[in-house]
Amino acid sequence: MKTVKLFDQDSYLRRFDAKVLSCEGSGDIFKIILDKTCFFPEAGGQPSDTGSLNGAAVIDVQTEGDEIVHYSRSPFDAGETVSGEIDFDRRFAFMQNHSGEHIVSGIVHRLFGFQNVGFHLNEEFVTMDFDGILSKEQLEKVEYLANNAVWEDRKITAFYPSHEEIKNISFRQKSGIEGELRLVRIEGVDICACCAPHVASTGQIGIIKFLSSEKMRGGSRIYMKCGGYALKDYREKLDSVTKFQNEFSVKPDKVYEGFIAFKKTLDDLKYENLSLRKRLISLTADAITEKVAFVEGFSMPELQKLGDLLYKNTGVTHTVFSGDGDGHSLVICGEEKEVEELFSRAKQSLNLKGGGRNGLICCRVSAAKEDIIREFSK
Ligand SMILES: [Zn+2]
Structure with a gap:
C-alpha cells in the first residue's frame, strides 16, 4: 500500500x-x-x-x-x-463504541466462551452478534463488568506482533480479517485482532449501556450505546419520562404505574361511553316517528344499530342519517326488496356512494339534509 x-x-x-x-x-x-x-x-x-x-x-x-x-x-x-x-467528533464516538464492543466481546468470551460473529456500528448504536444465547441475568453481569473495566481506566494499545510473538499470545480472531495481523490489547480485559482506531484508555468510553437483545440464528444480538451515544440516549429518555411525569403528576420511579392507572381510567371511560351510546341509540329509536330521520353525531356503526333496532321494533323500513361538514352517512334498513328499491332510486337522484345486502345498505351522500328527507319520504 x-x-x-x-x-x-x-x-x-x-x-x-x-x-x-x-x-x-x-x-x-x-x-x-x-x-x-x-x-x-x-x-x-x-x-x-x-x-x-x-x-x-x-x-x-x-x-x-x-x-x-x-x-x-x-x-x-x-x-x-x-x-x-x-470529523473528529464522529470518529471519537466511533472509537468509544468500538472499544466498548471489544470490552463486551472479551468478557462474553471469557465468561461464556461465545464468539463475536457480527459487529455493526453506525451513527446511532452498535450491534454485536454472539454464537450463543445470553440470558437477561448474564447480560446484566456482562454490562456491569464492562462498566467496571471502564471505571478502572485500563490502557488500550494497538500493535503488530512478530511471528514469534503471535505464537505466545492468545487473542480473539474475528473471521474476515485479512492482511498483516494487528492486535488491540485492553489491559487485563481482552486482546483481539482489529484494524480500527481505538480510544487510549477505557475511561474515555464513559459508559457502556445495553439497549436490548434478541435471539438471532441460535445466538444473541445485542444493541448497545457507549459514551456520547449513551448520554444522548439518556437525555432523550429522561426528557420523555419527565414530560410524562409532569403531565400525570407521578414520581419518576412510578411512571409505569402512572401509565397503568391512566390506561385503566381510559378503559373504564371507554366502557362507560359504550353503554351510554347504546342507551342513546335505544332512546333515539323510541323517539323516531317518521320513516326517514336525521340524528346528530352518530357514526356509521351506530346508524346501523339504530336502523336495525327501528326495523325490529316497528317492522317498517327506515332511513336514518347523520352528518358532518363533509356530507352525511346514511343507512337504509328494513324489508330487503323495499330497501333495494329505495336505494336504486335515491342512488341516481342523490348520487349515493355505498352498498350492502340483506336489508341493510350503508352509504355516503353529499346532498342537503332537506333533499335527503324529501327523497326518502316519497
Ligand atoms: Zn475491532
Whole structure:
C-alpha cells in the first residue's frame, strides 16, 4: 500500500497535510489516493471517516485492492499538497463504541466462551452478534463488568506482533480479517485482532449501556450505546419520562404505574361511553316517528344499530342519517326488496356512494339534509 495510515499511528490525529498521488474522475465523483491519510476506510462493520480535503467534503473512504481511496466531488492535481481534516467528533464516538464492543466481546468470551460473529456500528448504536444465547441475568453481569473495566481506566494499545510473538499470545480472531495481523490489547480485559482506531484508555468510553437483545440464528444480538451515544440516549429518555411525569403528576420511579392507572381510567371511560351510546341509540329509536330521520353525531356503526333496532321494533323500513361538514352517512334498513328499491332510486337522484345486502345498505351522500328527507319520504 502506498498510503501511510496516520490513524494507525495516532487515533487522535484529526488534521494532516498529504501529497496527492493520483486523482481519477468518474462522472462528478473523484477517487483520490494520498501518500498518507487520517481517514479510516470502511472496514469490519465500521463506516469510513468523513471530513474534508482543502475544504472539499470527503464523502466516502474505501479500501480498494491495496489502496485507500478517498471519494470527493472536487478534483485535485497529482503532486499537489492538500490539507485534510476528519470529523473528529464522529470518529471519537466511533472509537468509544468500538472499544466498548471489544470490552463486551472479551468478557462474553471469557465468561461464556461465545464468539463475536457480527459487529455493526453506525451513527446511532452498535450491534454485536454472539454464537450463543445470553440470558437477561448474564447480560446484566456482562454490562456491569464492562462498566467496571471502564471505571478502572485500563490502557488500550494497538500493535503488530512478530511471528514469534503471535505464537505466545492468545487473542480473539474475528473471521474476515485479512492482511498483516494487528492486535488491540485492553489491559487485563481482552486482546483481539482489529484494524480500527481505538480510544487510549477505557475511561474515555464513559459508559457502556445495553439497549436490548434478541435471539438471532441460535445466538444473541445485542444493541448497545457507549459514551456520547449513551448520554444522548439518556437525555432523550429522561426528557420523555419527565414530560410524562409532569403531565400525570407521578414520581419518576412510578411512571409505569402512572401509565397503568391512566390506561385503566381510559378503559373504564371507554366502557362507560359504550353503554351510554347504546342507551342513546335505544332512546333515539323510541323517539323516531317518521320513516326517514336525521340524528346528530352518530357514526356509521351506530346508524346501523339504530336502523336495525327501528326495523325490529316497528317492522317498517327506515332511513336514518347523520352528518358532518363533509356530507352525511346514511343507512337504509328494513324489508330487503323495499330497501333495494329505495336505494336504486335515491342512488341516481342523490348520487349515493355505498352498498350492502340483506336489508341493510350503508352509504355516503353529499346532498342537503332537506333533499335527503324529501327523497326518502316519497
Ligand atoms: Zn475491532
